[in-house]
Amino acid sequence: MPSLIGSYSLLFGLGCSFLIIFFSIKNFKNSNLFDSKILSFSLLQLLFVVISFFGLILSFVISDFSNETVFNHSHTTKPLFYKISGAWGNHEGSLLLWLLVLTLFISIFLLNTKNQLKDYRILTLLFQQVIIIGFFIFIIKTSNPFNYIYPEPKEGLGLNPILQDPALAIHPPILYLGYVGSSIIFSSALAAMTLNWVSKEWAKHIKKWILVSWIFLTLGILLGSIWAYYELGWGGFWFWDPVENVSLMPWIALTTLFHCVLVLEKKPILTSWVIILSITTFTLSMCGTFLVRSGILNSVHTFANDPERGVFILIFLFSLIFLALFIFFFFYKPDNVKINSFFWLSKETAILVNNWFMMYFLSVILIGTIYPIFLDVISSEKISVGPPFYHKLIIPFLIPFLLAMAIGPKLNWIKSDLRNKFYLFSFLIISLILSSLIIINLKIDFLVNTILISSGFYLFFITTRDFFVHKFQNLAQNISHFGFSLFILSVLFNNIFSSEIITNLKVGETFKSKDVIIFFEKVTKKKGQNYETIIGKFNIVDSENIKQTLIPELRIYNQPNIVTSEADIKINLLSDKFMTMNLVQNQNYFNIRYQHKPFMIWIWASVSIISFGGLISLFKKKHEV
Amino acid sequence: MKNIKLILVFIFLCFLNINQSLANEKNLIFKITKNLRCLVCQGQSVHDSDSEFANSLKIVVQKKIDEGMSENEIYEFLKIKFGDWILYDPGLNKKTYILWLLPILLFLIGGAIIIKFFKINKIK
Incomplete structure (x- = not known):
């Protein structure tokens, strides 16, 4: 009924x-x-x-x-x-x-x-x-x-x-609020184009919608990552999987659009670019739906394969893009009467630089996601594009990006100079020294790491200083940029300092290494509502002599009959202990995977801080200086 | 400034506490298997998977390391056996020129546009 x-x-x-x-x-x-x-x-x-x-x-x-x-x-x-x-x-x-x-x-x-x-x-x-x-x-x-x-x-x-899973129950609605929010931006941009109203007033009005979608998209991606971290049992949170990329691309486009709208809010430059970004953002959201739903992508998350659906979305998407381009070329007449020129050292330039890098990151992800499909279609050769590709192309570019992110907001509109800005330089030196010390002390001989950590620290210090010096001025921007620096640093240190032990253990056995002792105490069986579970009990003593008990689970669901491995995670301010166990066929031992993951909680916290900045900006009455 | 110094010291102390266990040779197998696609799974690396395929491949890789093969030799060996699909790192070759170079080209074009933007502004 x-x-x-x-x-x-x-x-x-x-x-x-x-x-x-x-x-x-x-x-x-x-x-x-x-x-x-x-x-x-x-x-x-x-x-x-x-x-x-x-x-x-x-x-x-x-x-x-x-x-x-x-x-x-x-x-x-x-x-x-x-x-x-x-x-x-x-x-x-x-x-x-x-x-x-x-x-x-x-x-x-x-x-x-x-x-x-x-x-x-x-x-x-x-x-x-x-x-x-x-x-x-x-x-x-x-x-x-x-x-x-x-x-x-x-x-x-x-x-x-x-x-x-609870995180995955609310992940789609939140993510969709972000995706679909971009549809309003799209429609509104088309309407503003048709009426030739792409102006300061429009920018001020659409900025709110951009922020709302941006906040939801950020939180949606965060929830997805947290879910992947504890549910998929591999201890990572981002794998550059096509489905993850597809949610990151509209995020990057939205972030770029937001920065652009800040300029448009001040003066009528970059109008066409804002329009193009509005259209791009929505197109990318739709592409996301298309790529996931059509079953073209090979991924964990794909749970529907049907070519008919793919063809429909593809046709629909192309009609929308066609409509947008039609309006852009035939209705929209940007008045390029007064281009306010601005000096090369100004906030406008900084935002242009932001756009430049963001578009580069976007193109890396876009090309990395669709090129394998493209190659498969034209030459039926299959290649994989995974994390190493993205790391190689993105990480070096993050260095200047972070520096620009620290300095950009310090500049004035139209024209600015660097007098009275001695601290910008001295902080750079401090960051360099600090990260070299860390690197040398911990014997990681990797040049890019040093420079990257320095630039991360640089942004971190500059934004932290602002909290004390400027207090509430530009608070929203500062919070988000601060969050981003924290994010980069946590991800970096997490990557560098993560350690992992994989071993096979029977009940009663002990694993010893110089960092950790794992004692497999017992297994117990329990019954849940729609699954049976085998719970392992492990006593762990780490190098600082802290004792902890971890209880990873193996769940055997009744319908569909699938065995899942539930990780047990002990969350700590500085590091997570993460453990999963798995059945080995026809053996009486379990495959144990124990991971030490520093700063995990800081990764989640920093992303929340980033979106919190957006929230502040949304509720602020006065707009940023 | 005083606050910042305090934070500095604090952060530095935090880092000194982290125990590190980065023995390169031990991690070679992790590093290699992380770069291999588990062919029977969906979007997981061999390292992260517990499927039978992944487990047998881990043993193969360990064997090859013990035989003294270098990282790249192992990749080559697996590439011949399973095809490019298994490697997450698509090396630079004639199939992937566009993949690697197009983003960089776009970056350069972007830079050129920005510089041009300033030149136009100057004339006006």
Whole structure:
């Protein structure tokens, strides 16, 4: 029954789209006032999508297996929480979530822009409706979450156990808020172009939307990484996997766009570039959906393969890009009357440099992600592009990037000089000395590391100084940049100082090395709601004589029948201890993997700090100087 | 400034405490297997995987190290056996010129655009 309601309200929702378009066009031509009918229909559409979404959740909760999606992804013994999160843990449901966020955002947009130009609001709504209709048709035609199965099966197939996890339950909604937020930026940029309103006022207004999507995208990526860290049992948090890259690319584009909009807010330069970035950001979000959903990518996260869907998204994506380019070339007339020239040493230049590097990072990731597909298609040769490629191309460029990030915000708009800025230089020396000391002391002979750590420290010191000297001035920017320096430093030290032991142990055996003693005390068996678990108990004594007990688990899920390895992590301010155990076939010993991972918590904290900076900026009344 | 000095000292002390266990030879097998794709898994390296394929490959790599093969020789050996697909590091060869050089080219073009931007501004 909930499925039936959900299914029909999807159709009604689509119907609303046509009504909205009809009234919008009528209103656009005839009146000077915004027709309140349009807003009502938008809210009605949102209501229908919400009903449809709750219909799906309800089907999951009551385990209605006559619904194909529920049958494929749920099971009666699954805990309630994962029944609910299972609703968007699959292809069909996640698209419905996309649609929900799309309609939600456009409603908020309409409610929030009462003071803006009528034509601008209507045009943004129209462009957004084009996207919404595309998604409606996509869902109804190729991935309807409410398909019937007759006769009704008694039991479902269950949800992949690695997806039965709290972090992964909220990861997709948060990430989608970021992805879909970029659709508003896209529609709004098209509307502003058509009306030739790409101005300071527009920049000020769209900056909020950019920030909202940016914060959600940052948090979404963070949650995904945390999940990968503890659930996949390998102790890493980023593997440059195509699906991870696909979420990082819109993030980079958004970050670049945000910095650009800061310039546009001050004076009308870089207008075309801002427009191009707005379009790029949304295109990359859509590409993300396409690459993941079409099954082209070979990845852990891919859980739907269907060429028909891929073709649909591809056609849809190209029509949107075509629409954007059409407007860009035929409607948009940037007035290049007054180009305010600025001196080479100025904040504008610093932002240009930021854009330059960001675009480079983006191109590395983009090319690294799609080149293997491209090569496979034209020459059917398969190559892998993995972490070494990205590290080699990105790390050296991070050095000047970090330096620019420290110095840039210190410069004035239009023209600036470096008098009274002696500390900029002295801090550089301090950072260099400090990192050389660390490197020499710990005997790591790697030149790039030294320089990279120095530049990380440099940014760290400069931003820390600002907290004391400038207090609340430019606080948001300073927090984010500080977070980034902390992030780079934690990742670096984590990389350099991580250590790992892999060994086979039987119950009662002890492993000894000069750093650590691992004693395998016992195993116990327990029963969870939809799995059985084998819990190992390990006593660990590290080199500082600190004793700790780690209890990694092996879970055997009933449906689908999959064994997962649950890591046990002891989190500490300075380092994490991470342990997993695995069955070895036909053997009475377990494969034990023990990792010492310094600064893990600092990586998570620093990313939170980065997005917190965004949050401050969002709620600040006065804009940055 | 005083605060910063304190923080400096603090951070430095923190680092002195980290016990490091970086014996290069021991980590060679980790380093190599991290650069190999587990062919039966989805998006995992041989090092991170516990599949039978990964485990047998770890043994093979260890054997080759014991035989005295260098890192690159082991990669070459595996490349002949399993194809380029197994290596996460696509070396620079005629198949990957575009992959490696296009981003750098774009970077240079970006720089050129910025410089040009200033020249135009100067004239006006």
